[in-house]
Amino acid sequence: MVRARSLIRSAASDDRVTRVELFFDLVFVFALSQLSHHLLEHLSWVGAGETFVLLLAVYKVWVYTTWSATLLDTSRLEVQWMLLTVMLVTLFMNASISSAFGAFGWLFAVSYLLVQLGRGAWMLSVGLDRTTHNHFVRTLIWGCMSMPFWIAGVLFGTELRLMSWGVAAAIDLGGHMLAHRLPGRKTEGSRVPLPGERIFERFGLFYLIALGETILSTGLAIAGNLEDPLIFLTGTISLAGSVAIWWCYFHGLEQDILEKLASVDDQFRPGILAGNTLLALLAGLILVAVGDQLVITDPAAHSNLPTVLLLFGGPALFLAGRGLFIRQVLGTRRPSDLVGIGALVVLAGLSFLFPVFLAAFAAVLPLIGVAVSDSVNRRRRRQQGAY
CATH class of the missing domain: 1.20.1410 (I/LWEQ domain)
Structure with a gap:
């Protein structure tokens, strides 16, 4: 337990953004380029919908990994390896953007779920305080709620895939906007350490x-x-x-x-x-x-x-x-x-x-x-x- 707790950023830690965090961000330059190219190649309302769904998934990976890194001591090798692992999986997810509604939709969906659920589960082992631990549990529950729709979309054609992934993206976005509230559970957002x-x-x-x-x-x-x-x-x-x-x-x-x-x-x-x-x-x-x-x-x-x-x-x-x-x-x-x-x-x-x-x-x-x-x-x- 002591080793796990040592991963949390201490009050005395340097607040400056570290190089490994900036290095992690670089993979998303490629993602944004892919998204722009996808919209340019599919200049229609359907193409716009596809691009937004893909953007939401890319953004969710970035924002929750960034928040996780903000809570942790990024000078620790365990945290750096978490960021680099997410970076590797995300690289393949971003590479599949152009064919996400084609032959490689499975690669996009599997990579997205692997990062979101895997990183969320890993965060439960780093010694979070009770409030933050409960919040990450709720994010995992919301992720499991959207997971069937991401998986089902892989089995469908382009139009049905957009509908299924659209539902999944709506669930993910709704969870984010509602701070991942759940019925019957008190949400203590003001006590979550978000610097x-x-x-x-x-x-x-x-x-x-x-x-x-x-x-x-x-x-x-x-x-x-x-x-x-x-x-x-x-x-x-x-x-x-x-x-x-x-x-x-x-x-x-x-x-x-x-x-x-x-x-x-x-x-x-x-x-x-x-x-x-x-x-x-x-x-x-x-x-x-x-x-x-x-x-x-x-x-x-x-x-x-x-x-x-x-x-x-x-x-x-x-x-x-x-x-x-x-x-x-x-x-x-x-x-x-x-x-x-x-x-x-x-x-x-x-x-x-x-x-x-x-x-x-x-x-x-x-x-x-x-x-x-x-x-x-x-x-x-x-x-x-x-x-």
Whole structure:
């Protein structure tokens, strides 16, 4: 028992994110690339549904492994081997994304269940306190509830697989949003040791990696279309959108959230909200990445519904998720988010009249506006605090 308890992160442990955690994150760059490619190859409502189900599974693996590592002493070899083992299995899961609704659905489902249930069971042996131990027991119960639908989906064709895995994903998402509550059992979320500042830092680093994948996909699209005279314009527009999103997150959100978390005792609820928001922000980035690739590939094409939904839906999803998180955690509203979403809706309607490169330019403008508004407001608050 003493050996098991020694795996728990002590109060004196260094709070900095370790290299093994960042190394673990790298396998998800590949996952996000695979998800973007899957949506690009299956540009339909069914393809969007498939991509979301796959994204949810990938995200669940990352977020619960990250939380587990946050609770543990990552300098211990046992913890490092847990992360590397999950990384190996997840590599195969991510490799099967492109054929998850084809011949290798079994590989995706088996890898996902092996990680979720295996890691959850292993966490029960590391000497958790009673409240956290009970929480991990509940996560395993919820995982067992969704398991039959993941397995059944492997036996079905594409459409029925999507329905079965959709139910499984809904169960997993519902468990996450409900903090894995169970009937007749008291949930003590406020007593679960979720270090909000550190977990939010992990979310920020992961989101930075996701932005890096967006830039990588943009760069590859540019490299394949260098002969196009509009490539300098479309490439610049794509990068400007990524920079604006980066600015809105890391300059317009992160610092305010970290200051808030440092001032509250119960960091479990903000941590859950941050996790839910990150899922929406990642979905938005995938839409942005696919939209940018479509624009760079054929910038003079006339705007159609799929392209418009990708170009404007991604930024709108980002601003909506950011605005909701700010309201729920900081208790404030930022009109710039609502104004930005409104502008995106109006510009999306007008973009059907123009080529896609002009639509892409229009989709970036509200993001730049929100970024500028954040900077002005932050500077104003600092000036007011100086007096």
